[in-house]
Amino acid sequence: MERYDLLIAGGGAAGLSLAYRLAASQWSGLRIAVIEAEVKEGNDRTWCFWEQGEGPFEGLLAHRWDRMDFYGYHGKQVSLDLQPYAYKMLRSGDFYAHCHKALDLAPHIHRIQDRVRGYEKGTGSEGTEILVHMQQKTVQAPLVFASTPLEGALDEARHGLWLNQHFKGYYLASEEPLFEGLTARLMDFRVEQVDGYPCFVYVLPTDAHHALVEYTVFSPDAWTNAAYDAPLHRYMEENLGLRDHFQVLHTEYGQIPMTDYDFVGAWRRRYPDLPGLVPIGTMGGLGRPSTGYTFTNIQRHCELILQELTKTRKADFGARMPSRFKHYDRTLLRVLVERKYPGHALFERLFDRNPTALLLAFLDGQSRFGQEITIMNRSPRPVMMSAMIRNMLGNASVPKG
Ligand SMILES: Cc1cc2nc3c(=O)[nH]c(=O)nc-3n(C[C@H](O)[C@H](O)[C@H](O)COP(=O)(O)OP(=O)(O)OC[C@H]3O[C@@H](n4cnc5c(N)ncnc54)[C@H](O)[C@@H]3O)c2cc1C
Known part of the structure; x- marks a missing residue:
């Protein structure tokens, strides 16, 4: 062997x-x-x-x-440095x-x-x-x-806190230099929030004629491939002025577990x-x-x-992240799963009220404790605290999709 x-x-x-x-x-x-x-x-x-x-x-x-740029559901634009x-x-x-x-x-x-x-x-x-x-x-x-x-x-995993991040996107070429000067959009929530779950679009222009435009949903179950087409095309028409005169070079369709x-x-x-x-x-x-x-x-x-x-003994190959980030992650995930507070509003508050670099460090598990308290204070606190406490009590009453 x-x-x-x-x-x-x-x-x-x-x-x-x-x-x-x-x-x-x-x-x-x-x-x-x-x-x-x-x-x-x-x-x-x-x-x-x-x-x-x-x-x-x-x-x-x-x-x-x-x-x-970040765009809220009601159209608020936040510039992200x-x-x-x-x-x-x-x-x-x-x-x-x-x-x-x-x-x-x-x-x-x-x-x-x-x-x-x-x-x-x-x-x-x-x-x-x-x-x-x-x-x-x-x-x-x-x-x-x-x-x-x-x-x-x-x-x-689906029996616990669970959402499926599912998406369909086009890498497209436009005849007109439509993306010239267009700032990339990290999250654009100006789309229908289907069943109250976060739905948003990424727009990532790579030059004046090309961009990845991806329609993304955080909900328990993925949609059929065809189900994204109407909202994706509507977004492209209404928010990018792309009606025709474009070519889809590549389609991306996928799912990522959020659990x-x-x-x-x-x-x-x-x-x-x-x-x-x-x-x-x-x-x-x-x-x-x-x-x-x-x-x-x-x-x-x-x-x-x-x-x-490089160690000869007691190697520990487990990924490490301070355990408090697991609590933050579970808290945010619970708020999104339970939909008592709209997901789009949660993200808008986080991006609007915090310096972008700080928020990115936080979402990446790289912030300091004092900074995390600041972020928590700028979030919808009662909702977050309630979710955090229920997580700590091991609340299993998560609505299933
Ligand atoms: C479409 C898509 C887009 C994503 N975009 C992002 C993103 O933008 N940013 C981000 O941070 N994350 C993203 N992710 C999430 C994550 O980063 C990727 O899924 C990433 O590829 C995970 O890496 P992995 O090695 O665990 O899995 P994979 O990259 O899927 O690798 C697993 C490999 O195992 C092979 N394999 C499976 N079964 C067997 C078997 N029995 N024997 C031998 N080989 C096997 C598969 O063929 C595959 O090559 C995305 C996920 C998807 C699906």
């Missing part, structure tokens, strides 16, 4: 972000393999995130913005190609195209190892970083005797429950894993 020092199961955002870093020559003493079921190429998703300074994939960015952050757009096709190239140049990294069927305890010369059963063969390693789906996890579900705990319950099996990515619980943003957390987790790999 093939044996590796380290396996990465799933070669998407998390798996490739980790493998890319491990392709550096300093890790050439490790025999590593990345297992991916599909041929990953092309733009199956666009990652947007905010970041200070330059990140590891800076040269690949499709675009970055220092200023953006993001600095020292920038909002960045990375296309998955560019990311996959760049990472694959780096892996192919690293002789210690192997790529296996196969589908993982399961993980099991095995033994190696130095003790317990993990057997990774795939459709065509089985390989083993003492350490496996997995972003493959954990069966049943998302179904279980406080304990993914890591679920892996531990499913594989109690495999401490070397470390979940990463969405299946490692790295999506922020209140926003769905995941990409930045994935990058931070990769950096932490690298630090821990």
